[in-house]
Amino acid sequence: MNQQPFWQRPFTWIFGVFIIFFIIAMIFTMHNERFYNIPIGQIVSEHTSHGESVEDDHHNKDIKYKQHFTIKILNGSHRDKTVDINHNYMKAQVDSERFEKGDKVLLHTDDAAKSVYIIEKKRDTLVVFMTGLFLLTIIWVGKRVGLQSILSLILNTVAIIAAIALHSTNPHLNLFALMVAAVIVSTVITLLLVTGWTLRTLVTITSTLLGTFVSIGLMQLIIRFTNGEGLKFETLGFLTMPPKEVFLASVMIGSLGAVMDVAITIASGMYEILRRNPDISATRWALAGRNIGQDIMGTMTNILLFSYLSGSLPMFLIYLKNANTITYSISMNWSLEISRAITGGIGIVLTIPITILLMEVWLKMRGVKR
Amino acid sequence: MSVTTLLGLVLFILMIVFGGKKGLISFFTLFLNFIILLITVVIIMLGAPIYLVMGVFCITIAAVNLFVLNSYNTKTKAAFISTIITTLLLVFAIYLAVSTGDLQGFTAEQQDETYVFSMNIGINMVQFMVFTTVLAVIAAVIDLAITISSPMYELYETKPDLSRTQLIYSGMRVGREILATSANTIYLAYFGGQLTIFFWFFKLNYSLGHIINSKLFVQEFISILFGGIAVALSIPITAWITAWLIKTTNKGNDQSHSSYME
DSSP, rough: OOOGGGGGGHHHHHHHHHHHHHHHHHHHTTTTTGOOOSEEEEEEEEEOOOEEEEOOTTTOOEEEEEEEEEEEESSSSTTTTTEEEEEEETTTTOOOOOOOOOOEEEEEEOSSSSEEEEEEOOOOHHHHHHHHHHHHOOOHTTHHHHHHHHHHHHHHHHHHHHHHHHHHHTTSHHHHHHHHHHHHHHHHHHHHHOOSSSSHHHHHHHHHHHHHHHHHHHHHHHHHHTTTTTOOOSSSSSSOHHHHHHHHHHHHHHHHHHHHHHHHHHHHHHHHHHHEEEEEEEOHHHHHHHHHHHHHHHHHHHHHHHHHHHHHHHHHHHHHHTTHHHHHHHHHEEEEEEHHHHHHHHHHHHHHHHHHHHHHHHHHHHHHOO | OOOOHHHHHHHHHHHHHHHHHHHHHHHHHHHHHHHHHHHHHHHHTTTTOOOHHHHHHHHHHHHIIIIIIIIIHHHHHHHHHHHHHHHHHHHHHHHHHHHTTTSSSSSGGGGGHHTOOOOOOOHHHHHHHHHHHHHHHHHHHHHHHHHHHHHHHHHHHOOTOHHHHHHHHHHHHHHHHHHHHHHHHHHHHHHTTTHHHHHHHHHHHOOOHHHHHOOHHHHHHHHHHHHHHHHHHHHHHHHHHHHHHHHHHHHHHHHHHHHHHH
């Protein structure tokens, strides 16, 4: 353990510089209106009328509030002008927001600053604060590993966003092929960063990619075999391109992390067993790998299931509240999410024997070298 | 047969082939988790207080995945307490972020999909978003907690004279080893799940200033960040709780053991 007093450790200094940097960045976002092209205003006075009960066709009760704001514009050609606007919101705030005095908002204005309405709340301070909190928590807990994790997250994002950007500038390129390339790049980068450059890393890279691609291939086969029965591609939100291609790409990205996790856990667990017990028979060794795999396949699939379902919960709730049956709401909102999670699960389970097999090959190769 | 049924069947067969009895249990736990979630959402839909329902949901899910899938012992008990504490801290932080940023509910860009529905549903969407954000990470927190607490306990069994600080230190080491992969798992799962939104940003032609203030982007961004924060935060919490629990529950045993030896 480190015996230096905490203020002499280089880590404390790096951490301190990080905190100061984020505090400065946050203060900057509180006063950065002049750098925006969009008009920004601050609510200087606010009046909310008494709520008015409303009931929709499905007997859902909500309360409607009317707000009246005086907004002072902080930048652009209408700087320092004040405008009065009306705004409505519902108590549940499903698709409306309640604003308060002091809130800064992004505005839409015409040339005379007559018809003004609020586009968005100004959220950049929150974004900076949360980014800081995220980075600091990961670095504080993980130290050097924390930095590696952040680096791999950033590089993964760059790889995926680059594939999307390439596709949107050159729509003739095959989206799925671009995503496959992004997946290969981010797998190699992540595993090199996390486990370092050894022959074992090659094992985890190969088994991750095999596990991911085989499960995606299987899914494509099943979709073709059943003509995509029961999959409501049209419910995939924000669609601007062929839904099946987008869906397969999203399944691939989504299961990649879990499959990688399984490959690493099994490979390093088996390596640890071999280190402690170098004379273990190949069969016993494979069995030990299988035991590790059995312990994690359920929980890993569950991580995917909950993560996917959480994104579609608000829409699911709206369906239920609009007097749709549970089965209809599930088929409209969750058919894609559940298929996604199951495909990820298939990838996870398939990665177990693939990794074990490749570890056996690795042992043979190592034996030959020796 | 529908795609989902066929995929489910393939997963079922694969889990049994490669997982045996444990695979069968895993498959049914997965199914049980889904049913618990469905019932929870229906109860919220009927108007029950969301935070209360969420508390019961978290306790049930943690209990099912720790005590039923494994068994009731010091390891799972430590993982259970750590999961609940991490989740409580998260709920507080998520609530602050969602309410200061007005991140709840649907965005203006989603109106194409939502205009056919009545949106005055009378369910507090700030609280509901806290629930969905917790849901996205709770499985990962449970997984991490048990992965840290069980080697700590095994280490204690081989070396019972380790101090609490040494136990915490070893737990932190185990946690750090899996931090990168766990953060990656939850991150890519979220990214994959919401990939269509990222396609959209390239079609919208928003300015950078508009994107980083838009509810659409900030909602996704904050959820991803909370995934990472949850994973990182659960490591020291689990290491600390496990060491504490091992030392307090086994104190009596140690003494009786030593007096017996005398």
